[in-house]
Amino acid sequence: MKRPLNIAFFGSSLVSAYWNGAATYYRGIIKELHKKGHRVTFYEPDAYDRQKHRDLPDPEWADVVVYEAAEKAVLDMVGRAVDADILIKASGVGVFDELLESEAIQRRGREQACIFWDVDAPATLQRLEENPDDPFRDLVPQYDAVLTYGGGQPVVDAYTALGALECVPIYNAFDPETHHRVQPESRFQGDLAFLGNRLPDREARVEDFFLKPAARLPDSNFVLGGNGWTDKDLPRNVRYVNHVYTRDHNAFNVSPKAVLNISRDSMARMGFSPATRVFEAAGAGACLITDHWEGIELFLEPDTEVLVARDGEDVVNILKNLSPERARSIGEAALRRMFSEHTYAHRTEHLESILDRLVETRKVASGMTLGSNTP
Structure with missing residues (x-):
């Protein structure tokens, strides 16, 4: 196994699926990354009553940091994450998304790979098409890669046209530990x-x-x-x-x-x-x-x-x-x-190779040797 990575992940919620369709996706991917020896710290805002409707206690396979839905808290969280090997900003966090997207780029460490993970690429691309002045347009080429929840070649072509250095779909999948046959009710x-x-x-x-x-x-x-x-x-x-x-x-x-x-x-x-x-x-x-x-x-x-x-x-x-x-x-x-x-283990094999390559590329580009960082 290659050197374990420390990953800072900003998303909507890992511990609550309440008004949060991406929860299952995040859980499947992050659980498999943990099995491969990587450490993920998941940063999520206290918003939309999700913490009141938690359906998952803090898991053993991720460190969950819940922060106040306020600008200062957002900035503090990005500051905590700048030493991670990889910083991932997912779409649809729901609180200060524009601020997170820009701060992730502006405050990144020299050796840090920065990824935008679009869990609703069709909607994001439609928004950008309809609004030429959307500030995210200028940020797309500054991320090391764009990962998407789906969309196939049409999404890849659209993000490439926006200047993305790389766009790779990481599709939804099946977690056998979570989804399985039970008795009907x-x-x-x-x-x-x-x-x-x-x-x-x-x-x-x-x-x-x-x-x-x-x-x-x-x-x-x-x-x-x-x-x-x-x-x-x-x-x-x-x-x-x-x-x-x-x-x-x-x-x-x-x-x-x-x-x-x-x-x-x-x-x-x-x-x-x-x-x-x-x-x-x-x-x-x-x-x-x-x-x-x-x-x-x-x-x-x-x-x-x-x-x-x-x-x-x-x-x-x-x-x-x-x-x-x-x-x-x-x-x-x-x-x-x-x-x-179609298990998350299948998806994470592909994902891990991408993350390893992005980290190595940043290492070479920065001329620095990556240490064992903690998000």
């Missing part, structure tokens, strides 16, 4: 379940792919989980179970006959952006129905390991013809694919 049982927060750039697609099919199939039972749907007008056969904590995701996935993935608008347009839910469901052996997006076959084989719907009418037809036996067969095939290609 009656509160989540039904014909189709969907788990997702109510967001402006997904709500219309939820109506098309989930609520309209429910109205078309009044004798079927549908389950809706996630934040923000309390005041939404729902068909009578849709049971709303509110926020579903991470500890209950396995039961949510295995209890219904099928589960539904619905991409946000920007992710669907960009393609190659499988959501965390795809891997959570497949990793629990669930029968997954997903909206169509380019690149799905790179992760799961349509009709064999996943069912693909182009609109709500497709969802209706799939449910009408989906037997329990076929649902089980699809779930079993998806689970086999997860183990063979």
Whole structure:
């Protein structure tokens, strides 16, 4: 094993998945980095009531630093992190993002590799396209690399056009220690379940792919989980179970006959952006129905390991013809694919090689010998 790295990671939250879809992704990646001997300090703001809805105690595989959602605290945290081998600023921290992005570059150590990790690249790129004066445009070429949650070649090409020195997708994956088969629970049982927060750039697609099919199939039972749907007008056969904590995701996935993935608008347009839910469901052996997006076959084989719907009418037809036996067969095939290609251990093998190379490049460029630093 190469020399262990000390990594300072600024993200939304590691210990709370409340209004924080990136939590599972962060946990899977960071846990595997720890197994490889690297040390990660995760800096997260006390914001959006996430600390009140923690679903993970401070883990053994990361040092978690929760800081006040104030400018001085942000600056103090960046100051603490300047001695790390690698400083990672993730998108969507939610508190002083612009300040973090600029300070990470301005205050970096000479030997420190600095990475921007975009966990919502389609949305970020759309924002930059619509706003030529966005200050992040000037910062992109100053980061040693841009890593992305997904997006494939379209995202790589877009970031390269913005001057990124390097852009590499590190896709979502499956954590066998977290996502696995459990006993079904009656509160989540039904014909189709969907788990997702109510967001402006997904709500219309939820109506098309989930609520309209429910109205078309009044004798079927549908389950809706996630934040923000309390005041939404729902068909009578849709049971709303509110926020579903991470500890209950396995039961949510295995209890219904099928589960539904619905991409946000920007992710669907960009393609190659499988959501965390795809891997959570497949990793629990669930029968997954997903909206169509380019690149799905790179992760799961349509009709064999996943069912693909182009609109709500497709969802209706799939449910009408989906037997329990076929649902089980699809779930079993998806689970086999997860183990063979899509664990976080697979992703971190790729990531580790990138981090090692970036650190070595900074070492050579700075003309200094890296010591054992602590973020």
